[in-house]
Amino acid sequence: MTNIDDSQSRQKLLLIGQKYGILFALVLICVVLSITSEYFLTTRNILNVLRQTSINGILAIGMTFVILTRGIDLSVGSVVALAGIVSASLATTSGTAMVAGGPYPAFIAISVGLIVGMGCGAISGVVVSRFAVPAFVATLGMLSAARGLTLLYAGGRPVPALTPEFRWIGTGDLFGIPMPVVIFAVVFLVSVWVLNATRFGRHVYAAGGNPHAATVSGISVKNIRLIVYVISGALAGLAGMILAARTGSALTQAGIAYELDAIAAVVIGGTSLAGGVGRITGTLIGALLIGVVNNGLDLLGVESYYQQVIKGVLIVAAVMLDQARHKQE
Amino acid sequence: MTTELLKVTGLTKSFSGVAALKNGQFTLEKGTIHALCGGNGAGKSTFLSIVMGIQKRDRGTITFNGTEVDFSSPSEALAAGISIIEQELSPVPAMTVAENMYLGREPLARFGRIDFKKMNANAQAMLDELHFSISATEVMMDLPVAKTQLVEIAKALSYRSEIIIMDEPTSALGEAEADQLFDAIKALRERGKGVIYVSHRLSEIFNIADSYTVFRDGQYIGDGAIADIDRESMIQMIVGRPLTEEFVKDNVPSTKPSLQVENMSAQNGVRDIDFCAHKGEIVALYGLMGSGRSEIFERLFGLSPYIAGNLLIDGVQTTISTPSEAIEQGLAFVTEDRKRSGLVLSATVRSNICLAHLDFLGFGPVMSTKKEAASAAEMIKQFSIKTSNDQLEVSGLSGGNQQKVVLGKWFLTSPRILLLDEPTRGVDVGAKREIYKVISDFATDGGTILFASSEIDEVLGMADRVIVLKNGRIAGELANADLTAENLVHLAA
Numbered sequence: 001m002t003n004i005d006d007s008q009s010r011q012k013l014l015l016i017g018q019k020y021g022i023l024f025a026l027v028l029i030c031v032v033l034s035i036t037s038e039y040f041l042t043t044r045n046i047l048n049v050l051r052q053t054s055i056n057g058i059l060a061i062g063m064t065f066v067i068l069t070r071g072i073d074l075s076v077g078s079v080v081a082l083a084g085i086v087s088a089s090l091a092t093t094s095g096t097a098m099v100a101g102g103p104y105p106a107f108i109a110i111s112v113g114l115i116v117g118m119g120c121g122a123i124s125g126v127v128v129s130r131f132a133v134p135a136f137v138a139t140l141g142m143l144s145a146a147r148g149l150t151l152l153y154a155g156g157r158p159v160p161a162l163t164p165e166f167r168w169i170g171t172g173d174l175f176g177i178p179m180p181v182v183i184f185a186v187v188f189l190v191s192v193w194v195l196n197a198t199r200f201g202r203h204v205y206a207a208g209g210n211p212h213a214a215t216v217s218g219i220s221v222k223n224i225r226l227i228v229y230v231i232s233g234a235l236a237g238l239a240g241m242i243l244a245a246r247t248g249s250a251l252t253q254a255g256i257a258y259e260l261d262a263i264a265a266v267v268i269g270g271t272s273l274a275g276g277v278g279r280i281t282g283t284l285i286g287a288l289l290i291g292v293v294n295n296g297l298d299l300l301g302v303e304s305y306y307q308q309v310i311k312g313v314l315i316v317a318a319v320m321l322d323q324a325r326h327k328q329e
Numbered sequence: 330m331t332t333e334l335l336k337v338t339g340l341t342k343s344f345s346g347v348a349a350l351k352n353g354q355f356t357l358e359k360g361t362i363h364a365l366c367g368g369n370g371a372g373k374s375t376f377l378s379i380v381m382g383i384q385k386r387d388r389g390t391i392t393f394n395g396t397e398v399d400f401s402s403p404s405e406a407l408a409a410g411i412s413i414i415e416q417e418l419s420p421v422p423a424m425t426v427a428e429n430m431y432l433g434r435e436p437l438a439r440f441g442r443i444d445f446k447k448m449n450a451n452a453q454a455m456l457d458e459l460h461f462s463i464s465a466t467e468v469m470m471d472l473p474v475a476k477t478q479l480v481e482i483a484k485a486l487s488y489r490s491e492i493i494i495m496d497e498p499t500s501a502l503g504e505a506e507a508d509q510l511f512d513a514i515k516a517l518r519e520r521g522k523g524v525i526y527v528s529h530r531l532s533e534i535f536n537i538a539d540s541y542t543v544f545r546d547g548q549y550i551g552d553g554a555i556a557d558i559d560r561e562s563m564i565q566m567i568v569g570r571p572l573t574e575e576f577v578k579d580n581v582p583s584t585k586p587s588l589q590v591e592n593m594s595a596q597n598g599v600r601d602i603d604f605c606a607h608k609g610e611i612v613a614l615y616g617l618m619g620s621g622r623s624e625i626f627e628r629l630f631g632l633s634p635y636i637a638g639n640l641l642i643d644g645v646q647t648t649i650s651t652p653s654e655a656i657e658q659g660l661a662f663v664t665e666d667r668k669r670s671g672l673v674l675s676a677t678v679r680s681n682i683c684l685a686h687l688d689f690l691g692f693g694p695v696m697s698t699k700k701e702a703a704s705a706a707e708m709i710k711q712f713s714i715k716t717s718n719d720q721l722e723v724s725g726l727s728g729g730n731q732q733k734v735v736l737g738k739w740f741l742t743s744p745r746i747l748l749l750d751e752p753t754r755g756v757d758v759g760a761k762r763e764i765y766k767v768i769s770d771f772a773t774d775g776g777t778i779l780f781a782s783s784e785i786d787e788v789l790g791m792a793d794r795v796i797v798l799k800n801g802r803i804a805g806e807l808a809n810a811d812l813t814a815e816n817l818v819h820l821a822a
Contacts, residue, residue: 209673
């Protein structure tokens with residue numbers, strides 16, 4: 001009588017195809033690479049890939065929260081630099097930065113870095129949620145402003161000579177697993193839990209799926225929109241500090257264009273830019289896909305510019321799949 | 330043969346093995362208004378989409394003006410002389426009325442530029458001919474829903490097609506606008522055009538249509554002249570079983586005040602609103618478009634800012650500034666447009682049902698899937714929501730079932746006061762009665778109901794008292810013997 005069940009199962013199939021499709025793609029690429037390159041499947045290389053993916057992965061997880069609410073955060077790359085520089089200035093043995101009192105314990109430097117990230121996120125969030133400025137514009141402004149603040153703060157110079165304590169989050173390891181990967185894993189698990197198991201997570205999906213309906217149901221869409229930017233900012237700050245710790249020096253040009261890779265990972269992972277639909281696990285697979293492809297092309301000696309082209313193709317293909325899913329409705 | 334504008338026989342269409350339409354049959358004579366009736370899932374939409382070239386049929390013939398046709402796109406149908414006014418309004422919000430009306434066929438001036446002067450003039454002429462007081466240069470998104478619907482109607486009529494299909498054309502219109510539409514439809518009939526009128530509103534059908542065809546469960550059930558059938562028989566054909574009554578009303582209102590509003594002001598010039606709704610009472614708000622019904626609801630529910638007035642719930646002075654405060658006070662609000670503000674279409678039935686009650690379905694900040702599933706199951710049972718599985722997307726449900734999901738969401742919050750804005754809009758006769766029963770039972774159990782409706786029958790059939798609104802003020806209150814259609818229309822106009 002009705003064809004409801006049919007379109008439902010077709011929908012489900014497409015959803016599964018989309019979610020597991022990228023997983024199959026990832027597995028397939030890994031298989032191909034392990035055949036074509038003898039170095040791919042080595043422990044060292046795998047840890048390499050994971051480590052290199054961690055920073056983008058952390059940014060992408062924050063971006064997922066934002067995109068789920070129909071927003072976008074273009075400022076994460078600049079926040080990476082700002083948080084990196086500010087926290088590094090508290091953990092440096094050189095006298096280059098504007099902070100008196102010598103290097104502080106790592107946990108203080110890290111806390112400050114997180115606060116800087118959350119602060120930037122809060123400003124973006126307030127502008128988007130309270131002043132109804134489109135997210136694209138608000139975070140574009142923050143992208144510029146945060147980068148400017150970074151340059152102002154450090155006088156245009158990098159902050160080198162970071163304390164070993166601080167550097168540990170970038171170069172250390174826990175039972176043989178590099179710290180960036182450990183941190184990424186923790187962020188991933190916590191985010192999955194928050195989005196799937198908490199009331200806040202339900203609110204995020206509702207606020208993105210239909211802000212009107214969510215408001216009428218008593219959810220404060222304004223607050224949700226603010227909080228997701230704070231989350232994105234905090235994670236950008238975290239990523240910035242890991243990056244500085246890894247390189248041993250906080251650079252003013254750190255993080256340039258990082259937001260694009262983060263958005264790419266989210267979109268490839270199946271989260272819809274229209275909001276309300278998407279999963280953190282998808283983002284994880286999206287980030288890994290980008291990381292593995294980059295790594296594979298490196299191993300095969302392909303020029304890095306090709307990597308960019310391939311990444312672009314991947315993003316578009318993922319969105320086309322997303323559109324096909326929406327067309328079913 | 331030459332008087333038959335459209336003849337359809339044996340129309341069959343299946344979607345992946347499930348038949349949506351079997352042997353659909355339909356004949357439209359020149360110069361007639363032909364009603365197409367049937368509940369949700371009856372096959373009306375499938376039938377229309379095939380005629381309009383949106384879908385391809387599996388079997389059957391369609392003859393238009395004596396020649397067999399097979400449209401493969403809506404533009405072909407349009408070019409041949411069939412236009413449609415769709416149920417779902419989808420204008421281009423940032424463009425003007427004229428631009429929307431002439432979308433895709435904008436008149437061109439020299440060098441391929443759009444001749445705005447001509448376009449605006451033609452559009453305005455069409456609107457004036459129909460007596461719709463709309464300016465062709467207004468931007469669509471500034472217009473209220475009713476005017477948007479009028480623009481869509483003007484657009485379809487401007488194609489001067491032989492056949493005009495109208496799918497629920499009065500869903501957003503008040504009495505006066507609907508009358509304007511009916512005048513336009515009658516004028517089409519005089520000119521020998523054919524109108525296929527799809528509506529759930531039986532009073533309209535009996536008012537305007539000459540003939541009818543009924544579909545049910547994808548099958549043709551019967552047709553004939555409106556003059557030869559009465560309302561009960563029509564309902565029986567549509568629903569398939571005799572409905573003992575169309576409305577359900579068993580409640581007896583008490584004298585205990587539940588919701589008291591004093592001197593309230595709301596958006597868009599709504600002022601001096603005073604009324605008192607009692608426990609167990611069903612109060613209707615009746616009025617034309619722009620009379621202020623939705624504005625009153627939105628102020629009561631905290632969706633619009635406070636301007637003036639007092640609110641007392643169970644005799645206690647209260648202020649409500651946000652929906653969550655309203656929900657805490659025991660109010661529930663079923664909005665006029667469920668797709669826009671009632672449901673998260675991309676989400677599941679379960680999550681939609683739980684949406685207003687999330688705070689109570691977990692432990693602190695953590696949700697309990699068990700509690701959510703149990704609550705959803707409870708509401709699905711209580712409202713007989715037709716869905717095979719509560720984890721399916723709610724967008725796949727029929728209009729009536731979607732409305733039940735919205736009701737389920739609100740009943741989960743155990744409200745004392747139910748605000749309903751056009752609760753049976755876009756809902757078929759069978760589901761309508763179920764919703765009336767819900768309303769009646771709620772009032773019988775001591776709840777208070779305030780509902781806004783533009784369907785006179787519904788108001789007369791369900792309300793204990795009617796508050797008539799006009800231009801943002803209360804024009805009068807009617808009850809008992811005074812509650813007649815004439816008085817309602819008289820006060821509202």
